[in-house]
Amino acid sequence: MTLLERRLIMTISMPARTKIDLHFNIVLNGAMAVGSGFRRGQIQRTVARGLDGLPYLPASTLKGRVRDAAERLAQNLGHDICEGPNPHRMCGATRPAAQLCLICRAFGSPGLSAMSGQTGLLWRDAKLCDAHGKPISDATRQEA
Secondary structure: OOHHHHHHHHHHHOOOOOOOOOOOOOOOOOOOOOEOOOOEOOEOOOEOEOOOOOEOEOHHHHHHHHHHHHHHHHHHOOOOOOOOOOHHHOHHHHOOHHHOOHHHHHHOOOOOHHHHOOOOOOOOOEOOEOOOOOEOOOOOOOOO
């Protein structure tokens, strides 16, 4: 199957999408550190920070955690899903584009998402909020 044929199948087989906006409040009951992927000196984990210097939860971290929970739930409910997170065992490598599993239809699959231009869900970084849910900015933050 050529790249063009695969792209055509993805375009034809995917139903129209409906936009649904979901907003979450994440409450931390203890300490949490999300690494930036970079080392700074002897420190093993550098906390991910935005341009404003404030820590945040990267969209990729949120998506990964939610996908993992969705995979476990789908398995417990008896759905036939691929074997993520190994890309060689996921739908992009093991199934035709028209037969994506429930999880890959929602979260995307290596090789297929890039061709279709859609991963099902759009994630954004989680920013800090105060106790009332208002975003914390550089002007409003207080030192701990």
